[in-house]
Amino acid sequence: MIRFLRTYFRRHADVLRQTAAQLMRAPLASLMTIAVIGITLALPAGLYLFIANLERMSQGWDTGGQISLFLERGTSAATADKLARRISAMPSVARVDYISPKHALAEFTRLSGFGEALTMLEENPLPPVLTVHPVPEAAPAAVEALVKELRGLDAVDSAQLDLDWVRRLHALLGIARRGALMLAVLLGLAALLTVGNTIRLAILNRRDEIEVMKLMGGTNAFIRRPFLYSGVAHGLLGAAAAWLILALVLILLNDPIRELGILYGSDLRIEGLGPKGTGLLLAIGAALGWFGSRFSVGRHLRAIEPS
Amino acid sequence: MIEFSHVFKRYPGEHDALKDISFEIERGEMVFVTGHSGAGKTTLLKLISLIERPTRGQAIVNRKNIGRLPARRIPYFRRDLGIVFQNYKLLFDRSVFDNVALPLQVAGLEPREIGRRVRAALDKVRLLEKERLNPIVLSGGEQQRVGIARAIVHRPALLIADEPTGNLDLVLAEEILDLFLDFNAHGVTVLIATHDQHLIARAHRRTLVLRHGEIVHDSGIPGAAV
Numbered sequence: 440m441i442r443f444l445r446t447y448f449r450r451h452a453d454v455l456r457q458t459a460a461q462l463m464r465a466p467l468a469s470l471m472t473i474a475v476i477g478i479t480l481a482l483p484a485g486l487y488l489f490i491a492n493l494e495r496m497s498q499g500w501d502t503g504g505q506i507s508l509f510l511e512r513g514t515s516a517a518t519a520d521k522l523a524r525r526i527s528a529m530p531s532v533a534r535v536d537y538i539s540p541k542h543a544l545a546e547f548t549r550l551s552g553f554g555e556a557l558t559m560l561e562e563n564p565l566p567p568v569l570t571v572h573p574v575p576e577a578a579p580a581a582v583e584a585l586v587k588e589l590r591g592l593d594a595v596d597s598a599q600l601d602l603d604w605v606r607r608l609h610a611l612l613g614i615a616r617r618g619a620l621m622l623a624v625l626l627g628l629a630a631l632l633t634v635g636n637t638i639r640l641a642i643l644n645r646r647d648e649i650e651v652m653k654l655m656g657g658t659n660a661f662i663r664r665p666f667l668y669s670g671v672a673h674g675l676l677g678a679a680a681a682w683l684i685l686a687l688v689l690i691l692l693n694d695p696i697r698e699l700g701i702l703y704g705s706d707l708r709i710e711g712l713g714p715k716g717t718g719l720l721l722a723i724g725a726a727l728g729w730f731g732s733r734f735s736v737g738r739h740l741r742a743i744e745p746s
Numbered sequence: 747m748i749e750f751s752h753v754f755k756r757y758p759g760e761h762d763a764l765k766d767i768s769f770e771i772e773r774g775e776m777v778f779v780t781g782h783s784g785a786g787k788t789t790l791l792k793l794i795s796l797i798e799r800p801t802r803g804q805a806i807v808n809r810k811n812i813g814r815l816p817a818r819r820i821p822y823f824r825r826d827l828g829i830v831f832q833n834y835k836l837l838f839d840r841s842v843f844d845n846v847a848l849p850l851q852v853a854g855l856e857p858r859e860i861g862r863r864v865r866a867a868l869d870k871v872r873l874l875e876k877e878r879l880n881p882i883v884l885s886g887g888e889q890q891r892v893g894i895a896r897a898i899v900h901r902p903a904l905l906i907a908d909e910p911t912g913n914l915d916l917v918l919a920e921e922i923l924d925l926f927l928d929f930n931a932h933g934v935t936v937l938i939a940t941h942d943q944h945l946i947a948r949a950h951r952r953t954l955v956l957r958h959g960e961i962v963h964d965s966g967i968p969g970a971a972v
Contacts (some may be wrong), residue, residue: 447855453851651835654795654895656825657852658818 450499458668469673476677476724479630483623484712484720486615488685490616492709507585507599512540514594519567522594526569531577531585536570540677543568566596621627627727630677635731639739645690649739659740666736667729674728678721685712747773747904747935748794753803755789763789765959767803771937773903776930777785777966779939781956787939790956791908791923794937795829796820808903828897828934830907834889836881842868842892843877849900867899868876868892871925887918894925898934905929906937911945919945 462469508526510519519537527535543565571589573582582600590598604695652662689711696709712720748771755764764786770918771777775935779787792798793805796812805812808826815823828849845869851862868874871891876884881892890910907926924944932938940946946953948969952966 446856449857450854486927647835648839651837652848652852653799653821654824654835654848655852656821656827657822658821661821661852710918 450661454664454668457665458672461665462672469530469676472673473676473680475633476630476673476727477680477684479626479633480678480681480720480727482723483626484681484716485618485685485688486619486622488709488712488714489691490612490619493615494612495710498560505601506573506582506589507601508571509596509599510567510569510594511596512566514567516567517570518594522556522592523569526589526592528572529585529588531573531581532571534572536572537662538568538570540565540567556588595705630724630727631731631734632730635735639735646739662740663733663736666732670728670732671725672728674724674726674731675721676720676724678724681714681724682717682720747775747808748937749804749806751804753793753800753805755786755798756791756801762959764793764800765957769954769961769964771935773935774930774933775966776926776936776949776951776954777938778951779937779956780941780943780946780953781965782941785956786959787941787956788908789959791906791937791939793906794906795827796823799930806831821852821882824899824904826848828902828905830890830893830897830905830910832848832909834881834893836889836892837895838880838882840880841877842873842879842881842884845892846877846883846896846899848896853900863899864895867895870898871895887914887921890914890918890922890924894922898929902934902935904935906939908939909941911940911942916944917937920948923949953959 452661510522516537518540519539523535523537526532540563544557544563547565551557571585573585577585586598586600589595649662689709692709700708748769750770753764753767754762755763767786767790781787787797793800793812794807796807796815800813803813804867808823809883810819810823812823816857822862837848843864846864850863855863865874867878868877871894873884873888873891873895876888881889884892890913893935894910897907905926911922919942926936926938927949952964954961954965955963
């Protein structure tokens with residue numbers, strides 16, 4: 440048993456050495472292959488990052504789905520205040536702001552540019568407004584129900600939900616996510632074929648070796664092993680290249696995005712893959728390399744197989 | 747060691763490459779198979795080394811029924827054979843030593859044992875001092891001797907050779923023949939396919955003559971298998 444294990448590990452160590460030597464012997468060919476795999480993997484991974492970051496940022500915007508509650512004109516500040524307190528006690532409401540007609544008019548005068556015309560009005564035409572912020576985790580249906588409930592309250596003239604654009608954004612994100620997923624599958628397939636093709640070429644070069652080893656009594660597993668190792672090595676290094684590409688892109692994008700964030704008065708930041716994502720990327724690369732070479736070697740072993 | 751009884755081999759869409767072949771080769775024998783090209787020599791060797799399977803009939807090689815041996819057992823079956831090729835089939839991406847070591851690596855021997863046996867085999871074919879060279883720099887006769895060292899390094903019970911001297915001149919061919927005679931003297935069963943009549947005459951061994959896929963003459967045991 441110990442001898443068997445020793446033989447087993449020695450064989451694997453030998454193959455590992457051979458694989459490294461092979462990579463070094465043809466550095467240009469290896470680098471090209473690794474670069475192709477890297478770019479092919481970087482595209483879906485980058486798409487994933489884009490979507491993930493967009494979702495993370497848009498989560499904060501969900502709370503922007505506020506309800507404007509227009510009260511009947513002539514509602515006193517005291518009544519409005521009482522109403523505001525009543526509403527903020529509701530479970531799905533996070534915060535309520537009161538905007539008095541005077542305040543609203545002042546703001547409108549400032550922002551609209553109709554200042555002079557407005558001074559000619561005899562009385563303030565604006566109603567008092569309550570701005571209701573639902574709790575962030577409230578589902579759209581719950582917000583909808585809240586709006587209905589608020590509409591039924593005394594002194595409320597009308598309620599308007601500013602949620603449509605958030606919904607549209609989420610619908611767009613949904614499409615983007617699905618599109619990215621499909622693209623990722625296609626690009627992953629391309630990576631698989633790339634690795635498979637590289638291995639296929641390597642096998643064409645070493646067909647004699649495979650044939651001789653078969654005639655010397657090499658088992659398929661024995662003959663396959665160096666190719667699997669080389670496939671996994673190419674896949675892993677390709678995934679590492681993809682990681683580097685993404686890191687570079689993030690570094691280049693970081694400053695412009697932070698500037699954009701400052702313009703919007705928020706703290707925009709892109710997040711990279713993180714340890715989990717990096718591990719997943721490397722695992723996917725290695726798996727693609729393994730399957731790609733396994734597929735090609737299997738086909739060629741059977742083709743060379745003395746039938 | 748080899749026992750064929752009424753063996754046929756037909757390739758799809760062709761005539762019978764081998765027709766009703768029956769013969770027996772005892773352990774320790776040395777036998778030549780001869781005939782014109784296309785007579786079936788190579789096909790016969792392919793059956794014995796299980797590169798092909800017989801279409802009909804029963805063939806036993808080294809106590810294994812080669813018509814029925816499962817595919818996954820074939821590698822282990824081949825480890826008891828030594829095969830010498832007309833075009834040597836050496837690998838030019840590694841040294842003479844590594845070429846000869848291949849059957850031992852395949853079998854998973856310890857590196858020290860591999861070194862010992864490879865040097866013994868190279869010594870036998872008098873190429874010990876060239877173990878570090880790439881076989882591509884060797885002459886044809888030397889390359890074939892490397893091929894032979896590789897075929898005997900794992901001490902096979904049966905050594906088969908397909909036109910081993912086909913690419914060599916007379917002197918080199920005799921050198922190679924002497925090697926085979928020597929292995930046979932040490933108990934290895936040897937089967938050589940060749941159309942070189944000079945070689946056969948010089949060896950004075952049993953000879954099977956193939957013509958159009960049939961055995962038409964068996965010098966060793968006359969009349970037994972025709």
